[in-house]
Amino acid sequence: MTNDKIQVIGIDVGGTAIKLGRFAADGTCLQSMTVAAPQPTTPEAVLAVLIDAIAQIDPDNQAIAIGVGTPGPSDAAGRIAKIAINLPGWIDVPLADWLEAKTGKPTAIANDANCALLGEAWLGAGRHFQNLILLTLGTGVGGAIILDGKLFIGHQGAAGELGLISLNPDGPICNSGNRGSLEQYACATAIRRRTLKEPIELGFLARQGDAAALTFWQEYGRNLGIGLTSLIYVLTPQAIVIGGGISGSFEFFLPSVKAEIEKRVQPLSRAGLQILPAKLGNFAGIVGAAKLAWQCYSRF
Numbered sequence: 300m301t302n303d304k305i306q307v308i309g310i311d312v313g314g315t316a317i318k319l320g321r322f323a324a325d326g327t328c329l330q331s332m333t334v335a336a337p338q339p340t341t342p343e344a345v346l347a348v349l350i351d352a353i354a355q356i357d358p359d360n361q362a363i364a365i366g367v368g369t370p371g372p373s374d375a376a377g378r379i380a381k382i383a384i385n386l387p388g389w390i391d392v393p394l395a396d397w398l399e400a401k402t403g404k405p406t407a408i409a410n411d412a413n414c415a416l417l418g419e420a421w422l423g424a425g426r427h428f429q430n431l432i433l434l435t436l437g438t439g440v441g442g443a444i445i446l447d448g449k450l451f452i453g454h455q456g457a458a459g460e461l462g463l464i465s466l467n468p469d470g471p472i473c474n475s476g477n478r479g480s481l482e483q484y485a486c487a488t489a490i491r492r493r494t495l496k497e498p499i500e501l502g503f504l505a506r507q508g509d510a511a512a513l514t515f516w517q518e519y520g521r522n523l524g525i526g527l528t529s530l531i532y533v534l535t536p537q538a539i540v541i542g543g544g545i546s547g548s549f550e551f552f553l554p555s556v557k558a559e560i561e562k563r564v565q566p567l568s569r570a571g572l573q574i575l576p577a578k579l580g581n582f583a584g585i586v587g588a589a590k591l592a593w594q595c596y597s598r599f
Contacts (some may be wrong), residue, residue: 307591307596308357308404310349310367311411314340314385317348320355320585324593326422331585342380342392350401365398365406366591368584375456377407377595407595411584412441412448413459415542415577416505419589420445423578424540431538432530433577434461436523436545440482444534462486466526468490481526485519487545502548513551520552524559531564531572542577545551 306329311318313336320331334352337344353365371383378396383389394480398406409417416433425433429448435441442461444451452458461476462482470479471489483489490498494515504512527539541549553574560569579586 305593305596306357306362307366307587307589307592308353308362309414309587309592310352310365311414311584311588312336312345312349312367312383312386313345313367313411314370317345317352318581318585319352320582321324321356321362322592326586327395327581328354328582328586331582339388340386341466342386342394345386346394346397346401349398352403357539362404362592364586364592365402365404365598366414366593366595367394367398367406367408368411368588368591369394369408370411372410372457373408375452375454377456378411381456387524390409394550405415405592405595407591409450409452409588409591410441410459411444412443413452414585414587414591415441415579415583416445416540416584416587417450417590418579418585419540419542419577421590422586423583424575427539428537428573430534430536430546431540432461432534432536433521433540433542434527435543435577436485436487436541437543438487440485441543446534461530464526464529466522466598471525475496481523485526485545490519490545498545498548502551505548505551516548516551520555523552524556525563527556528560528563532568535568537571538573538575540575540577542580542583546576 305324309320316331316333317336321329337348368381369383372381380392388419395406395408425431431445433443440462443459462479466481467479471483473480487498501512
């Protein structure tokens with residue numbers, strides 16, 4: 300089968316919705332769909348929904364591989380969902396084996412933030428860079444790393460939890476067991492805790508010129524910039540891609556992010572660094588999962 304005929308399926312599993320896309324090898328999305336996640340979102344229930352949805356999105360059985368993003372780390376081989384945050388019963392779930400047994404198609408799985416970065420690196424904001432990181436600012440703060448053009452997942456598959464680095468040793472307790480992690484200053488919950496407002500509301504107020512909202516985003520950017528300082532020194536990326544719902548206010552916190560980085564990071568470590576908003580939005584997960592599927596097929 301020639302590359303121009305190859306199709307793969309990318310899947311993004313979430314707690315409320317499951318997104319699927321059927322893609323050509325050049326990244327063209329041939330069809331996409333969203334189905335409701337089963338409640339409760341147990342592994343067996345999700346598998347049943349996935350099998351049905353795969354049959355719907357690929358009725359002629361043209362796809363040759365499947366990639367799946369799940370909300371938590373997978374093992375280094377991309378076979379087992381080690382744990383999926385906020386999904387009941389998701390501990391050491393052999394999802395790739397299950398899907399291969401049901402569909403006959405090579406399957407790989409990855410953390411959803413890793414899939415989002417794969418998507419941005421393939422077709423989005425990161426496509427011109429070989430070394431980049433992604434932060435997703437939302438309910439939590441997810442992260443992912445690409446070094447020398449390859450996703451970096453560490454020896455156990457759990458690397459890239461960029462939101463869990465320490466920012467303040469005496470700060471709020473984090474679900475990870477850490478205190479004062481970057482997530483505790485940059486996620487939506489932290490914003491609500493501090494302001495009693497939703498991030499989208501603060502973005503709206505900032506656009507109206509509200510002084511308090513503008514000040515908030517300046518302080519938010521300062522904390523984010525301090526967190527990024529540590530990551531830049533360790534990874535020296537060419538680009539940092541910022542995604543997630545909070546990135547809708549990117550223009551208001553970017554200046555103070557840059558100011559902190561310029562103040563704290565020596566010039567050699569930040570030479571040429573670009574800080575960019577993600578381009579693919581909610582589509583990044585299935586695009587990256589499709590890229591994962593393509594890589595999976597290439598190994599066979």
